Amino acid sequence: MTRYVIAIDQGTTSTRAIVFDHAGEIVSRGQLEHRQILPQAGWIEHDPEEIWRNTRRCIAEALAQADITRLDLAAVGITNQRETTMVWDRATGEPVANAIVWQDTRTQPMVDALAADGGVDRFREITGLPLATYFSATKIAWILDNVPGVRERAEAGELAFGTPDTWVVWRLTGGPDGGLHVTDVTNASRTMLMDLDTLDWSEEMLEVFGIPRAMLPEIRSSSEVYGVVGGQSLLRDVPIAGILGDQHAAMFGQVAFEPGESKGTYGTGTFLLVHTGETRVRSEHGLITTLAYRIGDAPAQYALEGSIAVTGALVQWLRDNLGSIRSAEEIEELAASVPDNGGAYFVPAFSGLFAPYWRPDARGAVVGLTQYVTKAHLARAVLEATAFQTKDVVVAGEADAGVPMRALNVDGGMTSNALLMQLLADVLQVDVVRPVVAETTALGAAYAAGLAVGYWDSLDDLRDNWREGRRWSPAMDPAEAARLHRNWLKAVARTLDWVDDDVR
Numbered sequence: 001m002t003r004y005v006i007a008i009d010q011g012t013t014s015t016r017a018i019v020f021d022h023a024g025e026i027v028s029r030g031q032l033e034h035r036q037i038l039p040q041a042g043w044i045e046h047d048p049e050e051i052w053r054n055t056r057r058c059i060a061e062a063l064a065q066a067d068i069t070r071l072d073l074a075a076v077g078i079t080n081q082r083e084t085t086m087v088w089d090r091a092t093g094e095p096v097a098n099a100i101v102w103q104d105t106r107t108q109p110m111v112d113a114l115a116a117d118g119g120v121d122r123f124r125e126i127t128g129l130p131l132a133t134y135f136s137a138t139k140i141a142w143i144l145d146n147v148p149g150v151r152e153r154a155e156a157g158e159l160a161f162g163t164p165d166t167w168v169v170w171r172l173t174g175g176p177d178g179g180l181h182v183t184d185v186t187n188a189s190r191t192m193l194m195d196l197d198t199l200d201w202s203e204e205m206l207e208v209f210g211i212p213r214a215m216l217p218e219i220r221s222s223s224e225v226y227g228v229v230g231g232q233s234l235l236r237d238v239p240i241a242g243i244l245g246d247q248h249a250a251m252f253g254q255v256a257f258e259p260g261e262s263k264g265t266y267g268t269g270t271f272l273l274v275h276t277g278e279t280r281v282r283s284e285h286g287l288i289t290t291l292a293y294r295i296g297d298a299p300a301q302y303a304l305e306g307s308i309a310v311t312g313a314l315v316q317w318l319r320d321n322l323g324s325i326r327s328a329e330e331i332e333e334l335a336a337s338v339p340d341n342g343g344a345y346f347v348p349a350f351s352g353l354f355a356p357y358w359r360p361d362a363r364g365a366v367v368g369l370t371q372y373v374t375k376a377h378l379a380r381a382v383l384e385a386t387a388f389q390t391k392d393v394v395v396a397g398e399a400d401a402g403v404p405m406r407a408l409n410v411d412g413g414m415t416s417n418a419l420l421m422q423l424l425a426d427v428l429q430v431d432v433v434r435p436v437v438a439e440t441t442a443l444g445a446a447y448a449a450g451l452a453v454g455y456w457d458s459l460d461d462l463r464d465n466w467r468e469g470r471r472w473s474p475a476m477d478p479a480e481a482a483r484l485h486r487n488w489l490k491a492v493a494r495t496l497d498w499v500d501d502d503v504r
């Protein structure tokens, strides 16, 4: 009797393997951080081999903790940091370069050159995305242009491209010995190479970026049996049956299956998604059109997304670069030691600003400093930055939808910070609701995999598993919330137009 489903969540800061039971509850987990490689300002890399090693160790840890084997598992689901770009040799399995991470801005000159000829929205109709360094296309092109000999090998079909889902699945299914080279529609929708209507690679986009089709994976649905784990893996013969980009997986785990349902995931960055059903809605206010999920042959479901690059990463920065706190958790106590931000606002435009601004020329700024401001005020400003950035995206989404948001379902590492959740409810002036299982990303991947093998019967089955854990209601006077947000917008304005020919 197979009693569980395992999900692998390959995230920006860490990799997790989590075993879930039929009620959607966590049975056991393994988790390991990997190195953030920062060769120069604006460059962020990961080592694909380290990620694969960590994946195997997390699987071993999760199985050992639960005292189970592969025979207890009905399926494995994969979810991942999106857009992060890896290219490897199909014959040897060796990466030709480190992974270029989604936050990396080295391809800005390429983006500028393309935008000069038609603007940043010139490919929105096909891909749903603005031209930005964020997506995979320019990262692949950079590797093809800058790593010696790689373009010829890619054209000859010797190299494979993948986001981390593709890399992990290829490795799990045998790597050089017949590994499956696949991705799902949600991950493919973040490459800037997929046509949102046909759900296939767009010839036009491949030509624009000069990318050989031979290196691309096959695009499949988010929930189907792709194959089984091979080789010597501890998961040998377990079907791989779900793949979703992490933000789409979080939406699936929050059981946001109906148009209008939404979620916000608070990790390294923050990503709000609202389900738009079978309709692909074009945002007029800076949101991205993306896939929500596709289950087998059923019609694809779409979503609008507000992507914020830096939220939890700013807490890490305070810890690692300034040393103001020793752990991410410590920020709560420090920020709670003062009643307000003391007039300071922190705009973490470390890699420009993503939604709804899409301003690569912005750089981070702390404004409103006086002699009165302490590190506690700054800690509070760091947390408030997450709330204000969310507000900006919510304002854009409300303008697109024409209706106000009623509540926000949240998940992710930052949601363990109760002060932040209260600030969020105050700034947004709506209830903020966290489910019992806050590991919604892994849960969503487990759900997609379990559905495909009949471990769960239907979406209704999954809905029944969702349980409210904690709710925060607005406690701040709406006029005060509006005043703080107005000041935030002034702070944002001061970060723009920073990068120019003198400042890179």
Ligand SMILES: Nc1ncnc2c1ncn2[C@@H]1O[C@H](COP(=O)(O)OP(=O)(O)O)[C@@H](O)[C@H]1O
Residues within 6 Å of the ligand: 011, 012, 013, 014, 266, 267, 268, 269, 311, 312, 313, 314, 315, 316, 328, 329, 330, 331, 332, 412, 413, 414, 416, 417
């Ligand atoms: N108590 C906390 N308060 C504020 N931020 C936190 C807290 N705990 C974790 N974080 C932040 O959350 C992020 C980790 O969340 P997680 O969901 O694991 O991220 P990811 O999936 O992006 O790797 C880190 O950036 C960390 O700084």
Ligand SMILES: O=P(O)(O)OC[C@H](O)CO
Residues within 6 Å of the ligand: 010, 011, 012, 013, 080, 081, 082, 083, 102, 245, 246, 247, 267, 268, 269
């Ligand atoms: O790994 P996370 O949770 O930071 O998510 C990263 C996003 O998928 C980037 O688009």
